[in-house]
Amino acid sequence: AQSVTQLGSHVSVSEGALVLLRCNYSSSVPPYLFWYVQYPNQGLQLLLKYTSAATLVKGINGFEAEFKKSETSFHLTKPSAHMSDAAEYFCAVSEIFAGANNLFFGTGTRLTVIP
Amino acid sequence: GAVVSQHPSRVICKSGTSVKIECRSLDFQATTMFWYRQFPKQSLMLMATSNEGSKATYEQGVEKDKFLINHASLTLSTLTVTSAHPEDSSFYICSARLTGEWDGYTFGSGTRLTVV
Numbered sequence: 001a002q003s004v005t006q007l008g009s010h011v012s013v014s015e016g017a018l019v020l021l022r023c024n025y026s027s028s029v030p031p032y033l034f035w036y037v038q039y040p041n042q043g044l045q046l047l048l049k050y051t052s053a054a055t056l057v058k059g060i061n062g063f064e065a066e067f068k069k070s071e072t073s074f075h076l077t078k079p080s081a082h083m084s085d086a087a088e089y090f091c092a093v094s095e096i097f098a099g100a101n102n103l104f105f106g107t108g109t110r111l112t113v114i115p
Numbered sequence: 116g117a118v119v120s121q122h123p124s125r126v127i128c129k130s131g132t133s134v135k136i137e138c139r140s141l142d143f144q145a146t147t148m149f150w151y152r153q154f155p156k157q158s159l160m161l162m163a164t165s166n167e168g169s170k171a172t173y174e175q176g177v178e179k180d181k182f183l184i185n186h187a188s189l190t191l192s193t194l195t196v197t198s199a200h201p202e203d204s205s206f207y208i209c210s211a212r213l214t215g216e217w218d219g220y221t222f223g224s225g226t227r228l229t230v231v
Contacts, residue, residue: 034220043121043208043222044159090158094220102149103210103220107158 002027002093006106014114019078021109023065023091026072033074034092034103035065044090050074061085086113117143119211121223128199128230136194136226138209144189145211150182153206153225165192199230 007022025031032051036044048059055067061084065076074091088110092103118141128134138148146167151159163179165171165186173179181203183195192211196203209223 036222041124041206041225041227043119043224044210045222046220102161102164105158108156110156 002031002095002104004091004093004104004106006089006091006109008109009107010110010112012112012114013081015083016080019063019076019081019085019111021076021089021091021111023074023076023106024072025074025091025093027093027095029095032094033065033067034094035059035063035074035076036090036092037061038088038090038108047076047089081111081113083113083115086111117141117211117221119145119209119221119223121209121226123226124224125227126229128228130200130230131198133195133197134199134228136196136207136209136228138192138194138211138223140190140211140221143211145192146189147212148186148192149210149212149220150184150192150194151208151210153208155206159208162194196228199228201230204228204230 003026005024034049035047037047038044047063048057050057050067058064063078065074088108090108091106094103120139122137148165150162152162153159161174162177163171163173163184165184167186167189171184186192208225
């Protein structure tokens with residue numbers, strides 16, 4: 001069974017500072033991992049995904065994440081926060097070899113960017 | 116890219132009435148769609164998985180008679196909240212899986228349902 005744990009429901013950073021959003025996963029088989037961003041009253045937008053290729057994944061808006069199997073982690077980072085990055089971020093996992101499998105979401109991390 | 120159009124974006128209804136939410140896949144066929152519910156400041160909880168032409172599979176604890184899902188075509192899935200009550204007020208989001216792409220999940224923009 002898969003599960004995702006996002007440490008820190010709320011993260012605040014200053015504009016221009018490093019963004020680090022933590023995600024740890026649990027999966028009995030090799031996982032596919034995703035980061036999504038959600039702005040208020042909107043759906044989810046895919047930031048990036050890990051699909052068993054390169055462990056360092058680059059996404060949109062300057063975000064990237066590194067898959068670390070030994071740590072079962074997929075933390076999201078961005079070198080320099082921008083005001084427009086303020087949003088809710090969700091980490092999600094899906095299993096490889098699955099059929100019409102759905103995504104399992106973490107509880108989300110709300111990112112606040114301080115001017 | 117593949118887009119899922121979800122309507123309405125907001126709806127207010129009276130207690131006891133029914134509300135239908137539509138999700139349409141634009142320019143692609145969605146054999147599988149997922150319906151999620153999101154409470155304020157919480158994560159997305161999967162309600163059900165619908166496959167075109169067959170009955171939806173509901174997650175444990177989700178009342179299938181209350182949340183009717185129809186996936187009659189490869190481009191349209193609907194969620195009907197029947198006899199809505201204030202506790203059904205929530206944000207509902209659909210997601211479609213692209214045919215032939217395991218990782219092709221695309222989300223609708225969500226529907227904010229308020230039952231008064």
